[in-house]
Amino acid sequence: MELVEAIILSVLAASTPLLIAATGELVTERSGVLNLGVEGMMIMGAACGFAGAWLTGSIVVGAICGIVAGTLMSLVFALMALGLAVNQVATGLALTILGIGLSGLIGAGFVGERITPAPHLYIPVLTDIPLVGRVLFGEDAFVYLSIALIVGVWWFLYQTRPGLILRACGDNHVSAHALGYPVLRIRTLAVMFGGACAGLAGAYLPLAYTPFFIPGMTAGRGWIALALVVFASWRPGRLVVGAYLFGAVTILQLHAQGWGVGIPSQFMSALPYLATVIVLVLLSRARTGGSTAPAALGTVFVPDR
Amino acid sequence: MSDAMPNSLHTGERPLLQTIGLTKRYGDFLANASIDIDIFPREIHALLGENGAGKSTLVKAIYGLIQPSAGEIRWQGERIVLSGPSEARARGIGMVFQHFSLFENLTVAENVALGLDGKESFKDMSARLEQVSKTYGLPLDPKREVWQLSVGERQRIEIVRALMQDPKFLILDEPTAVLTPQEADQLFIVLERLKAEGRAVLYISHKLEEVKRLCDTATILRGGRKVATCNPRQETAASLARMMVGGEIKEVKAAAGRQTTVPRLVVNDLTLAPDEPHGVRLDHISLELKGGEILGIAGVAGNGQDELFAALSGERLSKDPGTVVIEGIAAGHLSITQRRKLGAAFVPEERLGHGTAPRMRLSENALLTGHAASGMVRHGFIDTAATLKTVDKATETFDVRKAKRDPEAASLSGGNLQKFIVGREILRNPAVLVVSQPTWGVDAGAAAVIRQALLDLAASGAAVLVTSQDLDELAEIADRIAVMFHGRLSAPLAAGEATRERLGLLMGGSSLDQREVAHAARA
16 A cells, blocks of 8 residues: 555656756647657756755746746747747757757756755645545645646646647648738747746756756656647647656656566667657557647748738 | 729728828839829729739738838728727728638637737637638538648638628638639628628739629739729730730640640559548559540539549559559559650749759759659769759740849749749650649739740640649639539549539539439429
8 A cells, every 4th residue: 555655646746847948848849839849948947946945945946947847948939940940850859959958057066955845735634534635635736737737728728729829830820810810929938838838847857756867857748748749639638648648657667677577678768759659659550530630730831920 | 995084983081091192112122113093982893913913912002011101091081090900900901811821730819819819708709700701601510620620610710700800891802712612602692791781892803803893992012013994894814914014925826737646644543542641542543645635624623623633643652553644554553753754744833942942943853853764964974064954945935034143932923833844844844744733822924925935845745634622723724524523533524524513513423413413304
């Protein structure tokens, strides 16, 4: 029992940054922009988030610093890929490289420092319920926030008019422009939301997951978040399932090593990507028409005026 | 030539919309030079002109998509500056685009909602959508996603979307280009009704007969300038075309004494399952095409024409070699290159991306189809001089207008690129030419050049298969016309017997035989 609870708790903790970052990227990609710089925005969020929290002693300030850092990074991307219509793939990759380097510089002075991690919720009685108590009522604020975020994004995309307009931009930017929607402005906002989420997801790592900063501590989570969006076929519901599945795989990998199961850990780390490839194949085979990906994803748009 | 002031009908009446000296400049290029146009209520006003004459620029300015560089737009007598399409819509200006501005992966209702200002709830909007589509006889299922719909249905969405804003003035950009004659007739009924309701319509079309039938006034643009305003009913199609082009259009003429010879292209009972989800299954297609003959294939897009082209060109192979026979040799299993070596040449519908690689030079594009059988490759190396010579020859023979000797394919206008592609294949002296939509979106002058080239090629003894949605074009050049519907090919009709009505029925899927029988029985 104790072990099951511990595993569920660690899966939740491992999944939360994936879910937050992927939620942001989902919105970005739904608007038609492919930002491959998630890893870079996340690691900047981690470095700045830790710096903010350490300097002020406040987790909230730290989280805000992470969000601001991620957003600023995404603005660099927006300027290049939307403002100057540079190739999105190249810009995204460059953003990741920039983020990894810059975060190392910013975080260099903080390596070896520790902070008090984000507190976990405690509601008497409820949290004490065996097995489910701590899972449901004993998490840190980020976990609840991540759930609220994805529900909010689902509601926004499918139940509101601005959400419809955002999806329209991702489906066909020429038509959206012809109908008079400001495609580039909408996309810039979507990219900024993606950056803010990536920054928050990155900040989660030193603020709640492990209470210290080391360079490169995102360790490929940004790439997993990108794969996750594809795995979820750009749908919020599937994204939640995928995030916990991918989180579980990473935890399983640690336990498998602990138990001495003879599966190479490298194979386990590759599982999320393998799963994404399989899902992509299944999706394209099962396709009856239309496209699963936003039709304008990754294409450059220059409005004529 | 007609005079410039034919609107005696409208004396005293205030125009609904006026442009005064409207000018749009792109760098040095004058897309619209000081255009004056008056549009009155209860009027269907045609806007005519070749590609590049400035029609699209003008309507984009009226719809607020672009800002004019000079001049003004007056709406009900008052000068307006439109900040964007939503303001135009708010004032009562609606537009139906030529290339539909629809979102494939969204539902009909969502598409309509995006074209409205969003002041009513989605539910109210859906109810109103149903009501408008019923009122005007334009049935639509609001819950279906657009990719599932036919072209005609897609256009209905655009029109209903525009009508839901209750516009006083509606712009239609080549609305009938993709419709069957019967679907077009349906549209004309809707337009007449709009006119009767006191609205004005600006109607852009290349089809002059249609304009004569439907429109009260026509404004003709050429090279960005207005050349005339006239009553199209008092003009002939030829006189309208003259004003558009600014000179005589060469009459397309078949060479006399054309002889048909041996069969050069034969298709035997070709059945092919589609290779993609929305593909059409080719169903027992047979045809025989002799040298010196042009066979036209009519039909609404998406009835298997693309699949047939792929099967003929070798983009898709058939398991049974005997299904496609080129020059007496079973070729169903042969690749594109092998078929070219047998003397076949192919011109696909899509100019950029299929007919040519857009970012490659014309000489490189000449090589792409000519490498197999036109001596452009020697000992495995490209003979650059030979590829350039092909470009020069195509330029000269087919009047391809371009800025430099060997530009990128994408930099040419549609008509000029099409002349180049058709020319590139014809210069190879093919025994069989399969060409799809030879003049789609090409202006009248270029279209005449291309049609004449096809006729001349047939006269020289080649077999030519033309797929086209333009019935006038087929009537002009084809000796026989067959119709594709749902992957099946009708028996060809001799050009003389292929009336619009009979073709239209076949295009809508009616079996001609039954109708004829019924007709005979009644008589």
